[in-house]
Amino acid sequence: MSLRNLFSAENTRRQVIVEGLVVPEFSRCVQCGICAYHCPIGIDVRRHAWLGEPINDSHCLTCGECVARCPRGVLRFERSGLFSESFESTHDNNENEGTPK
Amino acid sequence: MTKYLIIGAGAAGVSAIEAIRSHDPTGEITQVCEESAGYYSRPGLAYYLTGEITEDCLYPFKETDFKRLKVQHINAQAKRIIPNEHRVELQNGQSLFYNRLLIATGARATEAKVPGNELEGVVKLDNIEDARRILKFAHRRRTAVIVGGGITALELVEGFRSRGLNVHYFLRGDRYWSNLLDETESHIVEHRLKEEGIQIHYQTELAEILGKRGRVTGVLTTDGNKINCDIVGIAIGIQPRKGIADDTGIMIDRGISVDEFLNTNIPDIYAAGDVAQVYDPTVGKAILDSLWGPARRQGYIAGLNMAGKKMPYYKGAAFNVTRLAGLTTTIIGTLGGREEDTDVVGIVRGDSESWRQMPDAIAAQANFNVNRLRVLVSENHFVGALLMGDQTLSRAIHHIIIEKTDISPIRERILNPSLSIMDVIADFWIEISPVHGRKEHATIKS
Numbered sequence: 001m002s003l004r005n006l007f008s009a010e011n012t013r014r015q016v017i018v019e020g021l022v023v024p025e026f027s028r029c030v031q032c033g034i035c036a037y038h039c040p041i042g043i044d045v046r047r048h049a050w051l052g053e054p055i056n057d058s059h060c061l062t063c064g065e066c067v068a069r070c071p072r073g074v075l076r077f078e079r080s081g082l083f084s085e086s087f088e089s090t091h092d093n094n095e096n097e098g099t100p101k
Numbered sequence: 102m103t104k105y106l107i108i109g110a111g112a113a114g115v116s117a118i119e120a121i122r123s124h125d126p127t128g129e130i131t132q133v134c135e136e137s138a139g140y141y142s143r144p145g146l147a148y149y150l151t152g153e154i155t156e157d158c159l160y161p162f163k164e165t166d167f168k169r170l171k172v173q174h175i176n177a178q179a180k181r182i183i184p185n186e187h188r189v190e191l192q193n194g195q196s197l198f199y200n201r202l203l204i205a206t207g208a209r210a211t212e213a214k215v216p217g218n219e220l221e222g223v224v225k226l227d228n229i230e231d232a233r234r235i236l237k238f239a240h241r242r243r244t245a246v247i248v249g250g251g252i253t254a255l256e257l258v259e260g261f262r263s264r265g266l267n268v269h270y271f272l273r274g275d276r277y278w279s280n281l282l283d284e285t286e287s288h289i290v291e292h293r294l295k296e297e298g299i300q301i302h303y304q305t306e307l308a309e310i311l312g313k314r315g316r317v318t319g320v321l322t323t324d325g326n327k328i329n330c331d332i333v334g335i336a337i338g339i340q341p342r343k344g345i346a347d348d349t350g351i352m353i354d355r356g357i358s359v360d361e362f363l364n365t366n367i368p369d370i371y372a373a374g375d376v377a378q379v380y381d382p383t384v385g386k387a388i389l390d391s392l393w394g395p396a397r398r399q400g401y402i403a404g405l406n407m408a409g410k411k412m413p414y415y416k417g418a419a420f421n422v423t424r425l426a427g428l429t430t431t432i433i434g435t436l437g438g439r440e441e442d443t444d445v446v447g448i449v450r451g452d453s454e455s456w457r458q459m460p461d462a463i464a465a466q467a468n469f470n471v472n473r474l475r476v477l478v479s480e481n482h483f484v485g486a487l488l489m490g491d492q493t494l495s496r497a498i499h500h501i502i503i504e505k506t507d508i509s510p511i512r513e514r515i516l517n518p519s520l521s522i523m524d525v526i527a528d529f530w531i532e533i534s535p536v537h538g539r540k541e542h543a544t545i546k547s
Contacts, residue, residue, distance in 0.1 A: 025496060028422045028431075030393040031112075032145030033158035046161055071148060072422040073429045073492035 020062050020077045024049035029074040035066035049074055103128040105407060106189060106197055108179045108345065109205035110134035111143060112393050113374030113400030115162070117203050120404025122170050128408070130172045131197060133179050133189070138229045143207075144393050146232045147424075150260025159229065179206075182349045184367050201369050201407040204346065204357055205400060208339040208375035208391055213248065217310030222317030223333045226253055226260075235334075239264040242331040246271060246320050248307050249336035250278055252423050255290075257334040259426070262297055269328055270294065271305045278425075281436055286489060289471055293426035307333075339391055341376040354378050356389050361413040363403035371407055373399035381416045392421055418503045428471060431495045434485035434502045436477065474522060481509045494523060497530035506533060 026049055035045035043057050045066045055066075067075040105121055105128055107114045118130055134140075141159040148154050167174070178192040182202065189197050210225040212218060222242070224235050235257075239245075245261040246269045247254055254270070255277075262268045276287035291301055302322070309321040310333050319329040341356035352358040352366040356378035363371045363379065374396035380387045390396070395416065402414045418434045472490035476483050476498065482505055486498045501508065508515070514525045 027394050027420065030144035031142040031161040032148050032154065033142065033161065034145075034148055034154055037154050037158045050161065069153075071153075071424045071429060073431070073495065074422075 020079055022048075022055040022060065022062065022064075022067060022075050023078045024052060024054070024074050025076070026050065026052040026074070028072045030072065032071070034069050034071060035075060038065045038069045040065060045075070054078070103200045103408075104198060105130045105201050105203070106199035107132045107203045107205060108134075108189070109203075109207055109374065109376075110136070110140045110174075111205060111207050111374055112396040113205035113207075113377075113403070114203065115140050116397045116400030117205065117373060117404035117407070118170055118172050120401045121408045122172075124405060124408040124410050130170070131175060131199075132172050133175045133177060133191060133197070135176075135178045136228060136230070137176050139174065139176075141229055143228070146226060146229065147256035147260065149232050150226075150235060150256065151263040156229075156233075179345055182345060182351070182370070184349055184351070184370060187369065199369070202371065203400075203403055203407060204365075204370065204372040204376060205374045205396075205403075206342040206345060206376045207396075208341050210253075210336065211338040211340055213307060213310075213335045213337060215307050215309055217312055217317070218335075220310055220312040220317045220333075221315055222312075222331055223310060223335065224257075225335050226257055227339075235260065236264070238332055239266060243267060244330040245269070245332040245334055246307075246328060246330045247334040247336070249334075249338075250274070251336065251338075252425075253336035253339075254334070255425060257336055258294065258299055259297075261332070261334065262299055266332070268299045269330065270299055270301045271307060271322070272301060272303050273306055275303055277301075281432065282487070283475065286473065286475070286487065289428070289473065289489065290426045293428070293471075297426075339375070341378070341389065343376055346372075354387065358387060361415070362406045362411065363399055363414060364406065371403045373403040379414060379416070382413070383415060388416060390416070394420065418499075420499065420503075425489070428489050429492055430490075431486075431488045431492060431499075433487075433495075433499050434477070434483070436475075436485040436487060476515070476522065476526075478508070478512065478515055481507050481512070483508060494526050494530070497526060497534070500530075500534070501526075 029049040031046055031050060033046050035049065039045055040063060041059050041061065043055060043060060045055060048055050062077065067077065103125060107117055107130065110132055114132060118132065121128065121130060140162055142161060145154065145159045149156060149159060175191065177195065179189050180192050181190040187199050189199065189202065191197065210227045222238065224238065225231055239261055244267040247257045248271045250272060258268055258270050276284065277290050279287060294301060306323040307320055308323045310317060311319040311321060317331050317333055319327055320333060321327050343353055343357050346353050346357050350367060351370060357365060357372040357376050359365050359372045359377050360380050361382050363373050363377065365372055375391045377399060378387045378389050379399060399414055402412050405412045421432045423430050474494065475487045477485040483498060483502050486502060488495050511525050511529045514520050515522055
């Protein structure tokens with residue numbers, strides 16, 4: 001079955017708001033700061049991207065401004081608990097940069 | 102106590118400092134930087150030019166970050182390295198002792214060797230000073246001519262256009278970035294530029310920059326045409342800033358030569374980033390890279406080695422993300438030239454419904470009006486890919502390429518023109534990715 005038929009975008013959107021969080025793919029990021037500039041509540045999204053950490057700030061509205069504004073597609077929504085990239089461990093095994101472990 | 106000296110404050114330099122500090126909490130770290138701005142996002146300058154961010158956004162680190170890293174800054178130009186004394190002399194007369202030295206001086210824009218290149222109004226986009234100068238000019242002037250075939254040229258084109266100038270864009274060949282993009286991709290970019298009112302001049306080269314009273318008034322092309330303008334933007338390439346290594350005994354080739362530990366031929370001297378020509382044992386060649394990602398990784402690994410944690414650098418598959426005429430574009434692995442290899446089949450799909458219908462849960466960006474995916478498929482592997490617009494499958498394809506995943510189970514379906522390549526890859530990703538794939542699958546089912 002094709003991925004796109006599995007469920008509708010509307011369901012996803014609701015789910016993202018409830019249990020999603022913004023996750024960076026640091027290898028795409030060039031630290032331009034557009035994400036942090038547009039965050040309505042001033043979260044330093046860029047620093048999270050530098051560290052390869054999800055935006056786990058409880059204040060995050062998951063409004064998606066940073067996801068939409070990033071010119072390089074660094075940020076995406078994921079269901080909580082899915083993240084697994086970290087900068088240090090990726091460097092220790094740098095052949096696997098930017099990939100899930 | 103080890104004294105570390107870092108020349109340069111770009112991605113490589115800062116990353117090296119983080120790595121050193123993570124393994125040596127007490128060593129003395131000094132960073133020498135020629136630019137008073139210090140560490141800022143060089144790629145971010147493009148978005149500063151378009152007005153998407155303000156200048157203060159370009160600085161990723163605050164004063165407290167540098168305090169935490171316990172690094173001392175000196176704003177001066179490094180003039181000379183004296184390896185047998187373990188010293189670096191600065192332009193301001195200071196002389197600094199080091200135990201370990203990192204050269205991370207980056208690269209500079211190549212100058213156009215044409216008459217008139219010294220005139221006021223001739224600009225490049227190398228550093229923050231250039232960006233400030235460009236914005237000052239853009240405020241008062243009307244027409245810009247931009248020369249160059251790569252990403253930086255396009256950044257200048259888009260920057261000037263978004264500031265309301267008329268822009269003429271000179272391309273030496275028949276199309277934009279022809280050694281990497283295929284014909285359709287080039288045309289997508291060119292079409293979008295034209296829609297923005299940019300005039301593209303194909304097969305056009307700069308012969309002379311014309312001026313009056315020291316200021317640019319126009320350009321002359323090699324085929325004799327004259328175009329009036331008051332700004333000329335040059336982005337025809339970059340060169341490693343390797344001059345500091347001249348006459349020091351440090352081995353230099355196109356950049357400063359380093360081994361896979363980022364070490365030069367002199368034990369305590371390292372180089373990383375745009376200035377370094379790094380030996381890659383997997384391909385047996387020394388490679389220059391001029392991207393933020395590799396600079397950061399090289400800097401980090403150089404820092405670890407400097408702090409005594411021996412670690413090799415492997416380049417892995419090439420990976421570049423950029424934005425071309427408003428379209429996020431990811432280039433992975435090998436693209437150019439490989440089409441001639443009969444074992445490699447180029448697969449191209451243009452716009453497709455399935456891009457837009459991918460669930461948001463795994464979508465990084467959506468709603469582009471142009472989307473394109475090109476994958477180069479060898480017997481059992483993807484060797485390269487280019488994604489333009491929607492980046493939903495970028496991570497999956499990146500993974501498949503760098504992990505050299507065997508794609509023979511889906512090869513036939515990939516090559517079948519009646520099937521959606523995006524769906525085939527998305528389904529494959531769910532199967533092969535034990536962590537992300539299944540959980541995303543679970544998300545989708547719930």
